[in-house]
Amino acid sequence: MLDPAPQHFTARWHWNKGGAVALMLPLMAKINLKFAAAHNWKRYLAALSLGVTALAMTGCGVQLGEFFSSGVLCYSLKPSSGLISIERGNRWFHRRAVDGNLFCVLVLAPTLRFQTGPSFINGSFTSSRRFYWNSDSGPVTLSYDWNRLSDSVNIDGYSFSREKGNAFVVCRSPDQKWSVRQIAGVPSTADARAVVRHFQRNLPNDDFAPDLSLLPAHTE
Numbered sequence: 001m002l003d004p005a006p007q008h009f010t011a012r013w014h015w016n017k018g019g020a021v022a023l024m025l026p027l028m029a030k031i032n033l034k035f036a037a038a039h040n041w042k043r044y045l046a047a048l049s050l051g052v053t054a055l056a057m058t059g060c061g062v063q064l065g066e067f068f069s070s071g072v073l074c075y076s077l078k079p080s081s082g083l084i085s086i087e088r089g090n091r092w093f094h095r096r097a098v099d100g101n102l103f104c105v106l107v108l109a110p111t112l113r114f115q116t117g118p119s120f121i122n123g124s125f126t127s128s129r130r131f132y133w134n135s136d137s138g139p140v141t142l143s144y145d146w147n148r149l150s151d152s153v154n155i156d157g158y159s160f161s162r163e164k165g166n167a168f169v170v171c172r173s174p175d176q177k178w179s180v181r182q183i184a185g186v187p188s189t190a191d192a193r194a195v196v197r198h199f200q201r202n203l204p205n206d207d208f209a210p211d212l213s214l215l216p217a218h219t220e
Contacts, residue, residue, distance in 0.1 A: 062124075065148030067091050069127045070099045072120055075192055081114060082107040084195060085129060087146065100188030103153060103166035105144060106199050109133060112140055112172060125149045135176075142170065142178060155180045169203065 063069065073086040085105045090098070112133035119130045130143040144155040151162045155170060158180040166185040170178055183202045186195055 063122055063127075063148065065092075065125045066151060067102065067148040069102070069122055069146070069148070072118075072129065073192065074118060076114070077108075081112045081133065082109045083131065084192065084199075085118075085131075085144075086192065086195060087127070101166070101186055101190055101195070102188075103146070103162055103168065104186045104195050104199075105155065105168045105170060107131065107142060107170045107172075109140075109172040111135060111174075115139060137176070140172075140176075144168075167198065167202070169199065 067089055069087060069089040071088050073088065075084045075086075077083055083106075085107070087102045087104070088099050089102050090100065112135050115132040115134045118132070121128045125148055127146045127148060128143065129145075130141060133140040133142075142156060144153060146153050146162070153160050153162050153168065155168060156178045160168065160180075160182050165182045167183045169181045169183060171181075173179055183199075186198050190198065
């Protein structure tokens with residue numbers, strides 16, 4: 001059953017000690033490429049404004065890139081010892097200020113046991129999440145990184161473009177390896193129950209997915 005007051009994991013600020021020039025090179029390169037390809041003046045000026053602001057704020061832990069993360073909602077699941085991680089945030093300079101679901105990660109790990117709470121870090125351009133379990137053979141970890149500049153998601157070494165689908169299924173196989181699939185996108189306004197139903201509709205043949213239900217939010 002879903003906790004009526006779920007724990008909201010607000011990703012911690014990450015202090016950036018890099019130089020302003022090193023930080024701005026990838027951002028300015030992306031700005032110039034987009035401008036040359038699309039000649040989109042409004043977007044170019046908005047990105048340029050972001051770049052100037054970033055020069056003034058470098059070193060203060062400010063998130064850079066095309067998107068920002070406002071936090072993560074993370075729920076444990078049954079009967080699998082898995083979880084659903086819902087990344088929340090928005091695009092910089094978006095005309096609608098309301099944050100939404102940017103992408104969701106479903107982890108199915110029936111043979112594992114939770115060890116401790118997850119860790120969340122927002123770097124200058126990358127948001128990183130790590131989860132921990134125990135198994136009969138020892139500790140197990142899973143991590144994913146979201147590059148907010150290229151809008152790509154890397155899960156255990158598998159890289160995906162978020163624009164091609166913002167929902168991901170990660171399964172722990174009997175040979176103790178992670179497999180990752182990208183499926184149709186989750187609506188930005190979907191709540192946790194709707195996110196579970198979305199995965200169930202898209203995974204009708206998985207052993208655990210049809211019977212999944214939410215437990216109270218996982219705490220650190």
